[in-house]
Amino acid sequence: MKLRDMVQGIRADVLYGEELLDSIDIEYAYGADLMSDVLAFARPGSLLLTGLTNIQIIRTAQMLDIPAVVFVRGKKPQEAAVKLASQIKMPVLLCQMSMFETCGILFAKGVLPCHIPDRGV
Amino acid sequence: MFEAPYVEEYSVQAGDFTAIGEASTKFRATLKMLGIPSEIVRRAAVVAYEAEMNALIHAGGGTLSMTVTPDHLEIRAADRGPGIPDIALAMQEGYSTASDEIRELGFGAGMGLPNIERNSDTMVIDTEVGAGTVLMATIRFSAAENQKSGEGRQAAEQ
Numbered sequence: 001m002k003l004r005d006m007v008q009g010i011r012a013d014v015l016y017g018e019e020l021l022d023s024i025d026i027e028y029a030y031g032a033d034l035m036s037d038v039l040a041f042a043r044p045g046s047l048l049l050t051g052l053t054n055i056q057i058i059r060t061a062q063m064l065d066i067p068a069v070v071f072v073r074g075k076k077p078q079e080a081a082v083k084l085a086s087q088i089k090m091p092v093l094l095c096q097m098s099m100f101e102t103c104g105i106l107f108a109k110g111v112l113p114c115h116i117p118d119r120g121v
Numbered sequence: 122m123f124e125a126p127y128v129e130e131y132s133v134q135a136g137d138f139t140a141i142g143e144a145s146t147k148f149r150a151t152l153k154m155l156g157i158p159s160e161i162v163r164r165a166a167v168v169a170y171e172a173e174m175n176a177l178i179h180a181g182g183g184t185l186s187m188t189v190t191p192d193h194l195e196i197r198a199a200d201r202g203p204g205i206p207d208i209a210l211a212m213q214e215g216y217s218t219a220s221d222e223i224r225e226l227g228f229g230a231g232m233g234l235p236n237i238e239r240n241s242d243t244m245v246i247d248t249e250v251g252a253g254t255v256l257m258a259t260i261r262f263s264a265a266e267n268q269k270s271g272e273g274r275q276a277a278e279q
Contacts, residue, residue, distance in 0.1 A: 033227060034227055034230050035226070035227035035228055036227070036228050036229070036230035036231070036232035036233065036236070037230065037232065038227075039167055039170065039171065039232065039236055040232050040235075040236045040239070044159070044160075044163050050227075052226070052227045054139070054226050054227070055139050056138075056139070056141060056142065056226050056227060056228070057227065059141070059142035059145075059146065059170070060142075060170070060227075062146065062149070062166075063142070063145065063146075063149065063163070063166040063167055063170050064163060064166075064167070065159065065163055080139060
């Protein structure tokens with residue numbers, strides 16, 4: 001799914017990267033406030049959803065080749081985080097909904113979890 | 122690609138936790154520049170990032186180095202911190218002695234060392250209480266030999 005379609009689906013505001021939305025395709029997503037778990041379990045190329053706002057969110061995403069980050073619960077990332085994201089051309093999206101609702105909408109639209117053990121993924 | 126080992130080293134200093142990951146980011150950029158496959162780059166970046174974080178969180182800093190040869194790369198993190206009294210305990214997922222400040226950043230969940238091991242082909246920890254810790258992780262480039270990451274990730278989910 002194009003990132004632009006996801007943005008519309010969750011009614012997100014684009015804090016950075018409007019011009020990149022059509023060039024990014026996303027198949028999987030990982031939602032967590034624990035970057036330790038993101039590093040351990042998120043799939044490269046997946047979308048990251050989180051309620052944390054510090055610069056390490058962007059660094060963690062960068063290490064895993066995560067193409068974009070959604071900040072949920074109306075959280076706004078810190079200035080240093082947005083600055084780094086713009087340097088590495090990583091779209092920053094803001095969503096007012098809860099993590100649960102945001103993930104639910106994306107799941108209903110066909111975005112997959114990073115790991116589905118019983119399907120061998 | 123290249124013949125002689127390529128070595129890159131950084132000193133990581135405590136104090137500013139927002140700087141965590143700067144050295145690992147440079148390693149990642151170097152590996153991409155060298156044309157290393159993206160899956161290897163991702164694994165190396167995760168190993169370096171976790172090791173860099175450990176050195177800063179637990180030892181107040183240290184030295185992070187990366188050696189790239191034609192068939193493998195090594196990431197070495199050395200510090201003069203308190204050492205690890207019980208490595209088996211430190212390797213347990215969920216065990217952590219990280220501060221609240223680190224936990225507020227989203228880390229310190231006790232996943233660091235297991236995650237380094239999961240993303241490496243070999244991991245060796247040499248530690249002495251009161252003297253410091255040296256962690257050495259190796260990632261091989263051969264497709265036949267670097268299956269460990271995928272298997273480890275699946276095992277961790279089950």
